[in-house]
Amino acid sequence: MLPTVRQLLADQFLAADPLVLSGRSSLDRAVGWVHSSEIFEISPLLSGGELLLTTGLGLAGVDAGTRRHYLREIADREVAGVAVELGRTFDIVPPDMVAEASRAGLPLIALRRVVPFIDLCRAANTVIVSREVGMLRVVDGLTRELLVELGLGHGPAQLLAKIGAVTGCPVVLVAGGGALVAAHGVDDDRSAWAAVESAGAEAKIMVRESFWGTLTAGPGSPLDPTALVEVVERAAAVLGPALAQSAAPTGRPGRVATRLLADLVADKQIRSADLRARLAAAGAGVTAGMRWVPVAIDAPDARIAIRLLDSAVKALGRPGVIGEVHATVYGVLAPDPTATDPVAATADLMRKMCANNSIDGVTLVVGDPAESTAASLSTALIATGPALRLAVRQRRDRSGQHGPVTTRRELVGDLLVDAxxxxxxxxxxxxxxxxxxxxxxxxxxxxxxxxxxxxxxxxxxxxxxxxxxxxxxxxxxxxxxxxxxxxxxxxxxxxxxxxxxxxxxxxxxxxxxxx
The missing domain is CATH 1.10.10.2840 (PucR C-terminal helix-turn-helix domain)
Incomplete structure (x- = not known):
């Protein structure tokens, strides 16, 4: 956290007897560096955030309009403030300079006691560098913690908790399509969107060079704006590879997707917020009212089944999660919301995918529709397991009435008889x-x-x-x-x-x- 103008005046500049003449409401601006200059045309050399010390030598003999122009140019560079040492050029800071600084909201300080600028700069910049190093350590520590969380297979909910511990304010993850993926430090979705609206900092998340979404830090962070931006940008840079890793490329299921499906098939308890975050981390953002259709596939090679489902997801242009659990490839697909019968539509799509990809030796069962809740998804996915085993047995002994692709509802009678x-x-x-x-x-x-x-x-x-x-x-x-x-x-x-x-x-x- 960088020191503010107020903090430097109260500590490192105290010996110079500072008097604030204007810009009191801006005294909490972060100071990125303190240096001195007597150059009149100093503004092009400033990058913003500096506290500029001057004796006013460059303003000696100029008129009020020129002095105003000098401060106006400096204020436009978004400096933290200007401190003028009295006794060399000015006995008092000219009223026209005070008026211009007030108009621009620029802190203008009179240093009423002479203290060598080199001493002031050294003391202040030592604090700044020390805090920057400390901030770098914090950011590096956050990066390491996020990488550890990724190594454990944790999703956005856990990652946001780590980020929020550093920012000290709400953090929100929003997908590129506008869906709220995960949030930390808020009570509900309304609070999350309020935090997004009044963001203190935000950064884009890129996945495989494509825009995935936005990480936002809400208001109330104790960090100065520069430090907050740095933390959020570094966190977003880590989240990008994490989301890329969790996506399911052709022929290989994503680790996050596989773990999520394994937990659903095992009927583990998953909170709604965590499910939404894990679905998003697996590449399937959730929108209001979204329904899912589960699919279970038996194939000679799991990669065949994964490619088949991957092709179906691409053909739909809708979210999907794919993974291999106990030698069976499962998927949950988001069908076209306009489909009156999502199960039949999914089954037809899978038959088309099998035909288009010339896939043989595959048995596929489309399960019952499920809501975006852990209980509903678990029930639907678990039910596809026995149906798939029965379909495989019927195809093997030629006792069934179905082709390579069938639906669980078509097998209900045979399942009852089989039991x-x-x-x-x-x-x-x-x-x-x-x-x-x-x-x-x-x-x-x-x-x-x-x-x-x-x-x-x-x-x-x-x-x-x-x-x-x-x-x-x-x-x-x-x-x-x-x-x-x-x-x-x-x-x-x-x-x-x-x-x-x-x-x-x-x-x-x-x-x-x-x-």
Whole structure:
């Protein structure tokens, strides 16, 4: 923290008996350096923040307008103040200079006792350098702490806490799209936005040479403005690589994304603010009302699944988080908000991605929609696990009715059947489908498969015949045979759910017997 004009006058300049003539409201300006000069045209050599000492020698014999011009030029350079030693050129500081300094809000000080300028400069600049070195140590220490936090895999919430401890004021992270990502030192989102509006300092965060967002330090910091800017800029420089590291480049999931998905799959408790911060750190900023669709993928190589999801995220142009957890690649995608059925839209997109990328050997399950809460996301992600395992098994033993991409809601019936004890599955088949199953066994026909395809196509003869690659007349013959064997009309709507469960149980039972 650099010393202020007020502090220097009360300490290092006390022996010179300073008297403040103007600019009292600006005495808390930080002083970056103290030096003396008698040059009239000194202003171009000033960079701002200096406390200038002069005996007024360069103003000797000039008129009031010239003296005003001298101070006006210096004030425009945003110096901290001007101190004039009395007794050499002026017995009193000319009133025109006091008036001009007052107009500009510039601290103008009369030094009423002669003290060598070299002594004043040495004393003041020693303090300035000492504090600058101390500030550098603080900033370097903050950088080291942030890097340690990154090494532990912590997200923006923890990083902002470290930054806030140094700035002593609220710090807020806002994504480039305007979404509030994380904040520290505020009670709620409204307070966070208020801190942004009255920012004491802010710095852009760049990720892979692209603008990612802004780090803002709110009002109330004990640091002087220059030091606050330095702290915020250094912190933003560390956050950039952190966010770049957490993003998921093609073929390799980000560490922050993977850890977040692992915690969600493990159903760990995550506070709302932390979830929002971790989603943003993983490259997926949250906006109001955002929903997510989970995806689970089994592939010969995890990199194949990651590239597939990465392609889908890019095609959507929407946020997404990708990671590998326990040899399964998971993702949560933000579908098009205009989609009436986000699950179907996501499934269609994934089928397109598989086709476009000529990907084989992949089994993918699209889960149920989830809200932007840890509980909702965990529930949806966890539910995709059993669905994916079932889909993989069905594709392996060719007992399923789905392609490489399916949805959990399509598998709910099979999941229920799969959870039944073997005896209950056998009883369900025997009491519902036994005559038809016996006919299939004796005649090596496929009436059970025909019935399941018919029911899954909503009882549409046209769509069922097309799916089975047979004529409608042949289908009608099979359906008549099924009706005769079962003794009831399998097309009755009230029987659809029961028959589908029984047919699923038959498939599971047949696979278990190796049929």
């Amino acid at each position: 039944l004890p073997a005896a209950d599955r056998a009883r369900l088949v025997d009491t519902t489908l036994a005559p038809m199953i016996a006919w299939d066994t004796t005649h090596h026909s496929a009436l059970a498969h025909t019935l399941e395809v018919f029911l899954r196509h909503g009882g549409s003869a046209t769509r069922c015949a097309a799916a089975l690659h047979i004529g409608r007349q042949s289908l009608y013959q099979r359906l008549d045979r099924i009706k005769a064997l079962l003794g009831f009309d399998p097309a009755a709507p009230e029987l659809t759910a029961t028959l589908l469960l029984a047919l699923g149980a038959h498939r599971v039972h047949s696979v278990g017997r190796g049929e």
